[in-house]
Amino acid sequence: MLDASLCRHTLHYIPSGESTKMKQYEPSAILAARARSVLAEIQQQASVTRALLTGFLIYLIISRIQYARKTPKVASVGFPPIPFIDSYVAAIRFLLNPVKLVKEGLAKSKNGMFRIATLQGEYVVVTDRRKVAEYIKAPDSVLNMQEGSNDQQQIPYTMGYGVGYRTYHTSVVRGVVTKELGINTPKMLDEATLALDDLIGSPEDYTPIGLYDTLAMTVARVSSRVYVGTEFCRNQEYLKNAADYAQAVVISAEILRILPEFMKSFVTQLLPVMKYRRNGAKFLHQYIQDRLDGKVDEDGQKPHDLVQWLIDAAPPVEKTVPQLAERVMALNVASIHTTTMVFSGALYSLAMEPERYLEPLRQEVLDNLEDNEITPAMLGKLHKMDSFLRESGRFNNAGLLAMQRNVKREFRFSDGTVLPPGSKVGASSLILHRDPEVYDDPEIFDGFRFVGSKYQDSKETLVVNTTNNYHVFGHGRHPCPGRFFAVHEIKLIFCLLLLKYDIKLAPGDVPHGIYIATMAIPDTGLKVQFRARKE
Template identity: 35%
Template sequence: MSSDSMNLSLSNLNYSLPFRFKEPPLTFSWIGFALIATVLALIFFKRDPYAHIPAVGGSGMISSYFTAKKSYNQFHELLSIGYAKYKNRIYRVPDKDRWNIIVSRPDQIEELRKAPDDVLSFNVFINEKLFVKDLMGPTLVENEYHIGIIRGQLTKNLSHLFDDLREEVELAMDDNIPLTEYWTSLHAYSTMVQIIARASNRIFVGLPLCRNTEYLQVNIDYTANINKSRDILIRMPAFLRPLAVKLLTTVPKSIALAGKHLGPIIKERQAKIDEYGPDYPDKPIDFLSWAMDEATGEERGIPELTNRVLLVNFAAIHTSSMSFTHALYHLAAEPHYLQPMRDEIEAVIAKEGWTKVAMTKMHKLDSFFRESQRYNGISFVSLTRLALKDFTFSDGTFIPKGSLLSAATYSIHRDEEKYPDGDKFDGFRFAKIRAGEGLNTTHQFVNTSPDYVPFGHGKHACPGRFFAANELKAMMAYLVLNYDVKMENEGVRPPNVAAALSCIPDVTAHVMFRRRRL
């Protein structure tokens, strides 16, 4: 039989059956079945690399997915279950796309923070989570000189910069919160965002740009733009992401708009450097100047410097706004804290003036923020790392490469052995502890430990926490001295919103303000 005849016969066979074969049916159908069966067997019966780590909720591929999906708004409850059941062991909680390995013992947290960056990496985790290289450019990951500036120049110059920060805080609060004799209801979170964006940029880029509403808004919106863009890129293969950033996200537009405002300032400062040298007369002392000093090569370009300024705003504005709003809701719901803080603040300012030194001596105010961060925080976990290599804890727990690890912040901070009545907010908890310790600063707002990790712990602890603490305390001190506050629903603090790993203050709630009645 000719080949044409054979093909015709096979074609007739195909049409005579409810499905068609392109090859002899018996042999190839069994091969296909065997391949499918092999793939399914590999998926469902392969050795689970996490089998030795106890799981909260379902431990199988499907059951863990449904646990994670069901618990999107109760992740902290999964942490609590695991913490109570496996308190002295490492356990795992299902996240959207992988297991989150949870550590909680102080010695385990110390091991986590001390692990080399090429083994357990914070930076790679952040890049993968936010697509930093794709959205903001690879040099922000490969050359993090801005971290050194925040940890070094910014922190060291806080005393010198405090007058500028305080002035901007006062003016911004007066502009956003009317000093009237009658109660005024304001949307709390958005009001604090405006104040913090303005005060922060007084230190980041200086006057007059820190008061430019269009410039401030692009920085405020940048966080939302990054998060929306991340949701787009996570669905894209790597090779399409550069094109998707340009065509499908608003990030390039944000950079261009911020650059429109920063460009002339950068050019003006660079011209003075070229003419008079790097220490030219009346050189501004702010993040932008330090960045221009540190940047080399292409990093000195306007888009690149603009990216750095946007990045520090991304890290500062909404985190600080959430932290302040958390504390404000406690104060407005429990106004009995007002007078003791007023008494302390007035006494300290009478002795020290409005200075950074004064901020360190306001122990009740400091305690109020530390307790709010303990009780609320802005994340249920911290010290998150991505395992770039296999890692083994000293108790023998093996962590496979590719794993995500975190500290159980929420559960640690609610542990009754560490914090008696830990499920209750006690604004002066740490002030009372410090009163018995003399000059010991262990329980200061900015200090971290294995038992207090809202800022992280170790070398990757939030480098901007010293600046943020002074900003938040200056805001609260000014507010306490000049305003009365209460919740619209008196005595009731709005419940926090749990969204996966995040603990968010109710961003829809209003707070009532009026001029303080003496």
């Protein structure tokens, strides 16, 4: 066998046409020498192949060991028993059927935790409020929030390096943006009134209005009045660019997440998200430059708006026009669709049962007006509205993976379960917002659930107060600092809507919210019927 194959191999080197002739005169010693060299060559090739295969095998073993090291030992769902591709298959299964998998995980898990795979990596999903209470207290050196957000939204690429790593805007939002809410209320009311007049008008009969887009543009306009003043908040192109940018961030993050790190900067330049970011910077360029040059109000005072507050707080490296523009755009992302999703969920619930909720909510507003005016103080007295918004958040805005944290140093739960460095953890609001030990009849929407003797004076149950079982705004060390602004804005627009309109859904219409991976997305296409109220 060996000989025959050797001969075939030897003849291979003989030019065609001469083979028979040459073979006749070739002495056997030469043939043997050739055979030996070919054998050596084959042996060499075989050993190279063997070395390559061994190297590859070692690589697979090491990567599997590393994978096992950073994989918490908890139940898992969606993973087929096929090493190396199990995580990819599980991620695709999760993408196609996220709610089913989370419910399966809940049923399978013995300790309120299970593992899923997503396109952005594997996560331990916590479904027990006692476990949420444990992990949510951990410092960022152990369970890191910003890295979790950077992963989720690919912030350093989609919104800018500074936004991802120099997060001074968080204290601006927690501080001055919240403190100046009272002063800014008249401006916000003024802008909301104008926006609703423009977008809904005063229809005499019930008229279908696309709720999501109407609210998104109203929220964008009212927020922008506080962020960048009248020059931009009434500029439709600016508002649309800001709203579209937020959506582009979400879509671009999905694409970037699956790329290796070294390709991300380059690919980001080709994605639509950059177009919106550049447009935003063009719009705001002169406005920010004037402020950096020290421009003051007509009355000689420092202006009161987001641009000024950011300039006052920014570290020197961030005090440039492009970076400040980037930061304003990033806060638009944090504000517009988040607020719209929460608000639209509540209004759909109202429009589904107007006979149950419209009059009580409206009467509460009428009873609390101060000299016929909406004021910051009266907004604080609207307990039914507050309960309605909290219940809507509990029921309608329950994502599958809130409060995502990246594990930097080993974290050990009290039952001994370990989250190794490199792993990721989050909590499932869909399960925790419907915990029957905490909420009576959790599967029923009860708009006034948090009003009444049981909850009297209980600050724990205000819409802005986060708990282990209510995380529309997160919880723990990093609750959303913009929640006071967002809720204030929603309440004042809600008051105007209740005072101005009758609201209902057309017979047979129901909102169809969906889950895209871990996010709960409300119906963005449904039309709600509005009619100017006859007093």
